[in-house]
Amino acid sequence: MMQLLVSGLAMGAIYALIALGLLQIFNTVRIVNFGQGQLLMIGAFLGLSTMGQAQLPFWLAYPLTLLAMGAIGLVFMLVSYYPLRGKPFYLVILTTIAMGIILENLALIVWGPLPQSVPSPFGSAQVELFGVTIPQHVLFVFATTAVLLVAQWWFLTRTRFGRMMQATSQDMEMARLVGVRVRYTVAVAFVSGAMLAGAGGLLVAPMFLADPSMGGPLGLKAFVVSVIGGFGSLPGAVVGGLFLGVAETLAAGYISSNFRDAYAFLLMIAILFVRPRGLFGEKISERV
């Protein structure tokens, strides 16, 4: 039971991390990125290339990967969002999906279709806590998620640039009129969103394996997490992520693991029924 709980929480921390990247973009441009999972997958494979293949130490491999992810995020924005700003948003949904397809198939070509293992800086070391054996890597995942959550919250609410990003999301025209350079806030949103996805990829890969098709399901889980927590809410993403991770692991353990992924979506649809704004979401109303 405790063991299941710990692995559920570890999974949940990963879900939360993906959702944070999704929200970084959503909270600035009000666009749900349907290619977020594939960005994470690229992060996992860059971890494989830098640490597994090039044998770089992790203090060098991690920053390099994140830097590369930032660049990819910028390209992602320029291709899928920038030419369509101000156009109906379903077009952007489709271009982000197309970007996801491109990334996934590029990964197939570059890294091949087989799942591959990616090293963790902590190897396979484990610790005993309260009678439960926990891999050190999992503790590392918890710590990183916590740090990134606080950092993101601090950035958005306590820095000038973060507040400009929030202003962009409220009303892009108005933000531009009061002197926010919208182009930069949007670029930073995508770059940092991709870097968060990259961090997620680096952390997920050692727990499972890096695999070109891993992005789709994980990206969808990020939606579920966001709906549970309330779309746009950072604390909601973390609570929702942990909740989903635990619920899913327990359901898979006690009911049937065949339908593991279905539980998450059933949960999402149930939440839309009873409390569509999620745990921490704002009330949804249209301006007249």
Add this chain to the structure above:
Amino acid sequence: MSTENALAARRRGAFLAWSAAGIAALLVLPHLIASDYLRQLVNLGLISLIVVVGLNYITGYCGQINFGQAAFWGIGAYVTALLTLQGLSFWLALPIAAIATGLASLVLGIPTLKLRAYYLAMATIGFGEIVQLVLTHWEPVTGGTSGLRGVPAIGLFGYTLQGHLQHYYFLLAWCALGLGIALRVRSSKIGRAMIALRDSEIAAEVCGVSTVNVKLLAFVLSSVYAAVAGGLYVGYVNYVSPDLFSNAQAVLFFSMLVIGGTGSAVGAVIGTIVLTALPEALRFLKEWYMVLYGVGVILMIVFLPEGVVSLARRLRRVEETAPDARVVIEQRVEAVAPRESARGVTILQVREVTQRFGGLVALDKVSMDIAAGTIHAVIGPNGSGKTTFLNALTGAYTPQSGSVTRMGVELLGMQPHRIARLGVSRTFQNIRLYRSLSALENVMVGQACRSKATLLDILAGTRRQRDEETGMREEATKALAFVGLADKAGRPAGSLAYAQQRLLEIARALATKPGVLLLDEPAAGMNANEAARLVQLIDAIRRRGVTVVLVEHNMRLVMGISDRISVFDFGRKIAEGTPDEVQGDPAVIEAYLGRSGRVVAHA
């Protein structure tokens, strides 16, 4: 007139000629194809087309994102397969499959269609994953990954369909039926309501359209099309397995519609052809194929955001629809029937209405009696709560406390379309027309709340439906004439001049036959001439027995025509009375000019 008629006749002739050529081409097409592989590809394309034409209801007309078509297609296919395997006739299995799928879409649509558009997208993707998992893992019923084999072929009048050729004509007939129904729905009140809510949800509501119900109907229609396509699919290939009904397939259907052009049946056809042919054409690229497919989709969306059909539109310069020759400009006919003309009776009673946004009190215990048959103006400085007041009266906002009654019926807490149906209609300060509908259709949306025709009437094209449609068209034409836009009937609303758009909003609001009409700054952006005509119009509306509540900044206009004026400041009503009384009220002067202000000439 005669040249116009000749032109119309020529256009109709050209249309008939092209249609005849198209039908002939479709009939001989399979005979020109030698390989069975290509014949099968064409047939599968026809099946996709049914799914995509269905998708057009919810995505094209209503502007909602639906990634559930593959799952609905799959449910239709599996239910049909299971039932026919049990020995049931295809013609019984198919309707059952369609109903089952329709019910599934209802369950999915009810919670999500009330929310912002993203939620339907995410819920349908989640649903797709669930369906895929159930089909794969519920082995005793679905046969697991190996699927169901030996599904019986389709019987037709005691004859069993065989081979690609026979199926081609069979599927072609279904496509024609699907497209025919789509066109019929589009040109009915339901189609207009769908596009109206896509262009502006709140404006559709205040015209009496229950936007949630219309979206639900569109979603169910979409899923039923997909289910029928699924049934036809298993009847054709006699085999079904879960891998086909994936979210990737759902995205493909969605791309077909967007790349072809949303909101048009022709777009659905083009998109389906392009994305059925493209994979075949790109197959030689092997592992790079999917990468280039993604690139292709992005390029098409970036360079043709309105789809391939917009190319055709750009090439063939849009001819402006000629004004309807039958329009007789009999200005002052009974376009607007008086409903409650007993002057002086309180038609809207507002009591202690309070609306807060967080800590901000936008309306503070506002009370007001609006007398029937009068023009009652609401004035006040910017931000004093005038528009909020109208929003509260029409259900766009739900105030925290207070009451608004109309003939004893409590309006607060009601949805906007219910309030509209009780005879309270409005216009908007920032114009909210249905930009892509014609001026005439805009007005006709407002009339629909009084219509009796049912969905079945529309599908069957009954006499009742046709008579009603003609009646609405005539009445809408008169309403346009009433506001002076008779010659603009065929123009897209978005292309009208600013002042004309304001007048069109008034005509649309009047089409709901309101007892009370709320006008939110109708003179904004009008020049002196236009404003003078507006005064005449408002006066004419009042003379037909419609009570007018007028929010306006143009003081000359307000003082000239109002019977009574309420003055707002910081969310409170600070004064009320006749124009003369209000102009002399010190509180009013202070609100407008500040404490040290002095009365200015005509205020």
